[in-house]
Amino acid sequence: MGFFDDLAARIDATDSVVCVGLDPDPDRLPDDVREKELPRWAFNRRIIDATHEHAACYKPNAAFYEDSEGWRSLRETVAYAHGKGVPVIVDAKRGDIGNTARQYADILDYADAITVNPYLGRDSLQPFLSRTDAGVFVLCRTSNSGGKDFQNLELAGFDEYLYEHVARRASEWNENDNVGLVVGATSTDELERVRDTVPDLPFLVPGVGAQGGDAEAAVEFGLNENGVGLVNSTRGIIFAGEDSEEWAAAAGQAAKRLKDRLNQYR
Numbered sequence: 001m002g003f004f005d006d007l008a009a010r011i012d013a014t015d016s017v018v019c020v021g022l023d024p025d026p027d028r029l030p031d032d033v034r035e036k037e038l039p040r041w042a043f044n045r046r047i048i049d050a051t052h053e054h055a056a057c058y059k060p061n062a063a064f065y066e067d068s069e070g071w072r073s074l075r076e077t078v079a080y081a082h083g084k085g086v087p088v089i090v091d092a093k094r095g096d097i098g099n100t101a102r103q104y105a106d107i108l109d110y111a112d113a114i115t116v117n118p119y120l121g122r123d124s125l126q127p128f129l130s131r132t133d134a135g136v137f138v139l140c141r142t143s144n145s146g147g148k149d150f151q152n153l154e155l156a157g158f159d160e161y162l163y164e165h166v167a168r169r170a171s172e173w174n175e176n177d178n179v180g181l182v183v184g185a186t187s188t189d190e191l192e193r194v195r196d197t198v199p200d201l202p203f204l205v206p207g208v209g210a211q212g213g214d215a216e217a218a219v220e221f222g223l224n225e226n227g228v229g230l231v232n233s234t235r236g237i238i239f240a241g242e243d244s245e246e247w248a249a250a251a252g253q254a255a256k257r258l259k260d261r262l263n264q265y266r
Ligand SMILES: O=C(O)c1cc(=O)[nH]c(=O)n1[C@@H]1O[C@H](COP(=O)(O)O)[C@@H](O)[C@H]1O
Pocket: 021, 023, 061, 091, 115, 141, 142, 143, 144, 182, 183, 184, 206, 207, 208, 209, 210, 211, 232, 233, 234, 235, 236
C-alpha cells in the first residue's frame, strides 16, 4: 500500500484528520525532560503517548533536529510513532538539484512522507516522486504572511496565480498517487481555489492553532473527495500545558479537542 492508502486507513481507525506537529523547541521544553540524555526525544515520547489515539499522523519539522543528537532524537521519534501505528511526515521542505536531492530522499528510508519545495522544478523532486511507497507534500500556498510575496503573483499567459500553477503541475507529477499539497489555513480564498484546481489531491493544512487559521475551511477544502487530508497543529498541541506539570496530558486533551472540532466539519 502507498502512503495515502495507509493514511486513509489511519484516518478511519482514529476518526481523526489531526496531524500533530513535533517541533520540540529547546527553549520551551519542560524541566522534567531537560535532564534526559536526549531531551527532544524524551519530550516527543511523552507527547506521542498522550496524543497517539487522536493522531492521524505526526509531523516533526527537521529544523528542530538538525544536529547530531537531534537526528538521533528524530529517528527514535519516528520509530516510536510507527510502534503506535502512526505514520510520520518529516517536514524538511527539501528541493535541490537532482544529485543533491537524491541524498535528501534518504529521509524516506525511515519516514513515510516528506514536505518539498517545488521552486527548482520537477527534476529536483523526482528522487522523492519516484518513491512509490512514500508521500510527497509539495509546498503550494504557505501559511506565513510572506506566502503571498511570490506565490500570489499572477502568471502572464496562464491566467492563474503561481500557487495555482504549482498545484496543477504537482497534480501532473502524481503518476504514483503519492503527491499531496501543503496549503495553509490562514488564507481561505487560496485554499478554496487550490481545492477547485485539484479536487483529487490530499492537502496538508498547517496554520490552525498558534497561527490562527480557519479550522472549518481547513476541513472543507483540505480533504479530497475521499475525505483524505490532514490538518496540522504544532505549538497549539505540544505546548498546550506549557506551564503545568501535567503538560503531556494537556497535549492529549488539546489533540482531542482539535479532533472533535475538525470532526464537526467532516
Ligand atoms: O510545511 C509545513 O508544514 C508548513 C507550511 C506552512 O505553510 N506553514 C507552516 O506553518 N508549516 C509548518 O507547520 C508547523 C506549524 O506550527 P504551529 O504554527 O505551531 O502549528 C511548523 O512546523 C511550520 O514550519
